[in-house]
Amino acid sequence: MEKVGVYDELDNLKATELRLGLPGTEETVSCGKSNKRALPNNTEKEIESTGKTETASPPKAQIVGWPPVRSYRKNNIQTKKNESEGQGNYVKVSMDGAPYLRKIDLTMYKQYPELMKSLENMFKFSVGEYFEREGYKGSDFVPTYEDKDGDWMLVGDVPWEMFVSSCKRLRIMKGSEVKGLGCGV
């Protein structure tokens, strides 16, 4: 039951170019005839913060309320995401003498040298050279970690994959505490 008149015109005029944009402004984003349109550029676009600040990449602009998932659900999944396997393995890092702890994602590194470099940059120290028998030489600082059994180990002793899966937290020890771990100073 087609109504004659204005709608037939609209029907035939496929190129009805309607625009979307900020209310009250002249500038608009044109919805062209291509299949993929530009997303409406309106005030509702906002950066959605996840509440966790450790993500490596900058947050992308997202549309409010899209996809339509209730906040309750979104919040519950967000917190799980950062803690579950395969989604990043965040461990706390402390350094003796430093007032704040940091957190790093172990999955961002592929081997020990990368990790060491990152830690050195983060805490502005240098770690010396690692020797299999004698541990770390040439520095007051020694990187250690707590493993799944609760024991404190020297970083570098076990293969990288084993380290990543068993490391619960990192501690950069300094000075006298270091002696028992085989530091060659």
Next chain:
Amino acid sequence: MGLRLPSKVLEHILSFIDSNEDRNSVSLVCKSWFETERKTRKRVFVGNCYAVSPAAVAKRFPEVRSLTLKGKPHFADYNLVPDGWGGYAWPWIEAMAAKCPSLEEIRLKRMVVTDECLEKIAASFKDFKVLVLTSCEGFSTDGIAAIAATCRNLRVLELRECIVEDLGGDWLSYFPETSTSLVSLDFSCLDSEVKISDLERLVSRSPNLKSLKLNPAVTLDGLVSLLRRAPQLTELGTGSFAAQLKPEAFSKLSEAFSNCKQLQSLSGLWDVLPEYLPALYSVCPGLTSLNLSYATVRMPDLVELLRRCSKLQKLWVMDLIEDKGLEAVASYCKELRELRVFPSAPDLDEANIPLTEQGLVFVSKGCRKLESVLYFCVQFTNAALLTIARKRPNLKCFRLCVIEPFAPDYKTNEPLDKGFKAIAEGCKDLRRLSVSGLLSDKAFKYIGKHAKKVRMLSIAFAGDSDLMLHHLLSGCESLKKLEIRDCPFGDTALLEHAAKLETMRSLWMSSCFVSFGACKLLSQKMPRLNVEVIDEHPPETRPESSPVERIYIYRTVAGPRMDTPEFVWTIHKNPEIGVSHLAIK
């Protein structure tokens, strides 16, 4: 003239009529039927709390025992309605307390409920039995404590996904030692830890307890202890499963579950480690409802669990189930009626789960009783929609969310018009429909024409022009709720079909192209509609032709509402008066 049924006889006849739709029809027959009906109605449902005044409801139905109210529009769930819009429970509680002290049950959805409301409920209704709050906010655990302490015959206390100011777990200890009437308790949305010994004692002295939904703060040990005291449970929401797996813990848990021989519904399962799932195997064969939508468990473990659930009717799960997992569901869960698949990574930039349209096709083919679907997927095809429509003409609720806005059929690059046409045409009993993906005006022509029983329709990022709205408002005979966001049309169709709006409960449009002038015109033309312009920038300060951010239009016999905040414009509003504080409390 003629035969008149004595009112006692009519009352007796009406006592067999439960459905409110039928009772509404009965009340239209004549005055005496209206009178008899209203005096005997026990359950009142108000789908929009602003459609009618609390006083009018309380006066009309003095014998009401159960009141159900809905407040904010549905899109409030997705943060599209600014805080402070409205939906206050207080005026209703006040009116009921004054006129209907025999009220026993209150169910509220998307409303603002304060501690004062809860205290008033506790103080006013002597035989209060049931409180269910869904997606509500505005109250604290103190209010819950008041209910627990005062309502001596409380049977049901359910807080479903509410935003509660959590002042601690003490509220639970306010249930008096004499309270033994609990049938259902749901505090899954609260954060704080409750004292497990209080909960154990409460459960032990509640022999009628059938449904218990714990919050994540309850540990596995706590769960085991509670299950031991309530093996008669039919519905369980677990606490957190995050504890490190220890062999004794596992076997205790397994044993506790295997003693719950009547368990039909299982939910919660936050943080569940795959190693714990076998503890649930013993209850699987009896389960009719399983909510795994917070369980970040991978497909193989999910399949291992689901293949034992041959009686499953309702399954909520995340896309971690993958197409393969849904293929398994299709072959093992032949009784499935409802499927919901949620995205595990709601952020657009992280979609790389192997869940495609194929998963839904498997289930549509294999599960003959499937009638309700909610499916999130990155992209879709017309072919899949055609298959689903052909295989499952018995669908009643079909909500497809193609996560990528404007995504066409990824195989043919066409709009999804044909697919949704098949759904509208084929599924003749469809009551609820959500569409997404690339859709032209044509899709809505089909929907308008064929979706004769659809009552609720949700649309996002679709259509080309006003034709879309024209098709919907001139078709869709049963349409009651229409919600639209980010669609490029506005005034013409809206004004043309203003009369249709009075046959519907409500219309929501946000980020569309409705001008302020059209809103004013509509308000003037249709006095029985409340036209609300919800805009952070006052529309009066802009040209009449400029589009407004959001409009919410609903039919009402209550007239304009007095509790609108600053950012809601209605034609009745005198900007100098501002918000009335009387209604909020």
